[in-house]
Amino acid sequence: MTIINDQYYIEQTLRGDRNAFSVLVDRHKNLVFSLALKMVKQQERAEEVAQDAFIKAFKNLKSYKGDAKFSTWLYKITYRCCLDVLSASKERYRSEPIEESGAHSLQGTEQILTTIERKERAALLNRCLLSLPEEERAVIWMFYYEELSLKEIVATTELSEANVKVKLHRARKRLLAIVQSQVEPEVINHYGQKRKR
Known part of the structure; x- marks a missing residue:
């Protein structure tokens, strides 16, 4: 069985087939959620960020040029959504100092x-x-x-x-x-x- 690549579903989505975008969501939801969870550290917030990232990806799909993998483009959107959430909440996590241990x-x-x-x-x-x-x-x-x-x-x-x-x-x-x-x-x-x- 041949797996149809992301580009096919992107083109179908741009032609008005909303179900095609749900295939893309299904394929990439774990990666998007994992990145969001690693950055915002709370499951509920990570779910919101993931949802927001997919909404932004859907709305901006026309701007995807295909010069990078779709997953990379989607990661970029997710990363930016995470930074927006973190800066909006002014929540900067305290980082452990790097000890001068040898x-x-x-x-x-x-x-x-x-x-x-x-x-x-x-x-x-x-x-x-x-x-x-x-x-x-x-x-x-x-x-x-x-x-x-x-x-x-x-x-x-x-x-x-x-x-x-x-x-x-x-x-x-x-x-x-x-x-x-x-x-x-x-x-x-x-x-x-x-x-x-």
């Missing part, structure tokens, strides 16, 4: 995390990820979880490639510092000793 210490934490079972690690990283400032959280999410390329992240955020790289670097460093501060010392010791055996 690279060795951060690397040690990273190695210990690799020994923690996958589910534990995923839950821990998700909690820590929510402690990052929204833009850093979004960039990390897009790059590692959604596996967008740097070019796609640049298109989504409208930041320069250099700026995206800097945000990724800072976010990784900050995330490791947060992980290090939140993992209980016993857990680190437990898994650290396991590795030595």
Whole structure:
């Protein structure tokens, strides 16, 4: 069975077939909601942002030129909707300071995390990820979880490639510092000793 690409449904929507747009919503709703949730941190608000993003995408579909993937274009709209919601509520999340702990210490934490079972690690990283400032959280999410390329992240955020790289670097460093501060010392010791055996 051949999967019809997004462009077909975009063209059908522009011809007046509203059902065609519902196919696009169905295809991309999880990605849109995931990004919104990572940025606004509350399920109800994320649902509102996702709905708003799809409404804006529908209204502006004529402006989609096809020079980037539809999903990238939709991500950009979602990202902007998230920033609007966050700035409107004047809610800036406090970010954990990057401790001046040495690279060795951060690397040690990273190695210990690799020994923690996958589910534990995923839950821990998700909690820590929510402690990052929204833009850093979004960039990390897009790059590692959604596996967008740097070019796609640049298109989504409208930041320069250099700026995206800097945000990724800072976010990784900050995330490791947060992980290090939140993992209980016993857990680190437990898994650290396991590795030595």
